[in-house]
Amino acid sequence: MSNATPSTAIYELGSDFYDEVLPAQFPQAILRYRNQAAAQEVDLGELTAPAWAEHFCHFKALPDNLKMPVALRYHGHQFQSYNPDLGDGRGFLFAQFQTPHRLLDLGTKGSGRTPWSRSGDGRLTLKGAFREILATELLESYGVPTSRTFSVFETGESLERHDEPSPTRAAVLVRLNHSHVRFGTFQRLAFLKQPDNIRKLIRYCVCHFYPELANLPDAEQAARFLQAVSQKTAALAAAWMMAGFVHGVLNTDNMNITGESFDYGPYRFLPTYDPQFTAAYFDRSGLYCFGRQPYSVLWNLHQLGAALASAYPDLPVAELLEDFSADFSFEVHQRLLKRLNLRNPLQDPAGIQTLNADLVANLFNYMIAEKVSFEQTFFDLHSGGIESRLQRSPLKDFYKQNSFAKLKSTLESFEIADARHAQHPYFQQSKACTVIIDELESLWQPIAENDDWAAFERKLAEIRSFRGVYNYP
Secondary structure, eight states: OOOOEEEOGGGGTOTTSEEEOOOOOOSOOEEEEEOHHHHHHTTOTTOOHHHHHHHHTSOOOOTTSOSSOEEEOOOEEETTEEESSOSOSSOOEEEEEEOSSOEEEEEEESSOOOTTOTTOOOOEEHHHHHHHHHHHHHHHHTTOOBOEEEEEEEEEEEEOOTTSOSSEEEEEEEEEESOOOBHHHHHHHHHTTOHHHHHHHHHHHHHHHOGGGTTSOHHHHHHHHHHHHHHHHHHHHHHHHHHTEEOSOOOGGGOBTTOOBOOOSSOEEOSBOOTTOOSOTTOTTOTTOGGGHHHHHHHHHHHHHHHHHTTOTTOOHHHHTTTHHHHHHHHHHHHHHHHHTEEOOOOSHHHHHHHHHHHHHHHHHHHHHHTOBHHHHHHHTGGGTOHHHHHTSTTGGGGGSGGGHHHHHHHTTSEESOHHHHTOGGGGSSSOOOOOHHHHHHHHHHHHHHOOOHHHHHHHHHHHTTTTTTOOO
16 A cells, blocks of 8 residues: 545645636547556555546546546747647646655546647547557656656547548546646746736645745745756756657646656657757757757746746846756766666766766767667666677677777776666666667557557566666655
């Protein structure tokens, strides 16, 4: 048991922040995915199959929880242009749980129209749900802070989409994550000139997500809150970079204040290291390409800071965010060491910083020079590049090249951090687990053609086989 208890914390904010909505009525409820580990975390693991469908496809309220779903109100910058016509347009907050460590939300995607749907149908394609399952499962195994896909039902509807062969199958997805308070939630309040509500929302966030700030005076609390969000966001950006993950749409409404990745649209995982690699076909300028992700999230943090400053005019936003780059670099070093299972043996801070920076530079310079598989390289070099592992790698010939010599020398300056992880069964095989776009499409093909989910289930088992190896505190 997790000792999770139902919560209605969102009601503390009041009706200025959300709209009660009715879920769509779906003709069918075909279970395609149930995250049992996540369900047990919120004490829902014992739900029967009919009860699971009742709550997570038909959205009957859970006991002692929110009486009705609520669509949250927010604005945001989309590709750095402000849009005041946003909000939960095809999802809602369905339930909340208080665990011993944090507040958790169950939110939806594809659950029907809301007052914020605009011209949309409020639906989600089954392929979109399939893609989000794979993203969240793999990112969790890579140790990236992420929402978790909780449930997916196919709904029996057909949808028309311009970016998929249509008509295409529909689904409704439920995700579990730490917070649905977005940067754009604050931006909306600033746009509407509601400083009292900004202060109320800060208090809500501090109470439920940053309780260590609870006893500070209001202005100082707002400042420390922005810094705390910046630190969490820097860690998230570093985690993406070390996972070779390209979010695709880093708008301010797609970033939350607890530093978790969520709402996966046109994401990609890098096939090879390429700072210019872009996930979204419509991002023609490369604004959200892989290498610009740290800049993009910092830009978004400045928009959050500007919203807070509308309630606290003396808030020194630029000063409060000036540590972002240092925080990001530190997190890159720490996450790279975790991904490679290495420990820096030096003692003096300057020496540690220099050796870590050399590892980052030499690794990525090597990958640029040889254009090798991003994830396979991380896999091969786990625990410092054990020779037997290098020799059975599909990339073994690259490790004989002069281009590898400098990186090899740098790796030899580190120690293995965890001998158990070095011997993990995952690292006894020759190929890394990846979900690059061609693999994703090949997994989808038998589902689309024959409703055959066997390859998808095998991929989930592979992804979960190394869960915990890359965990990062």
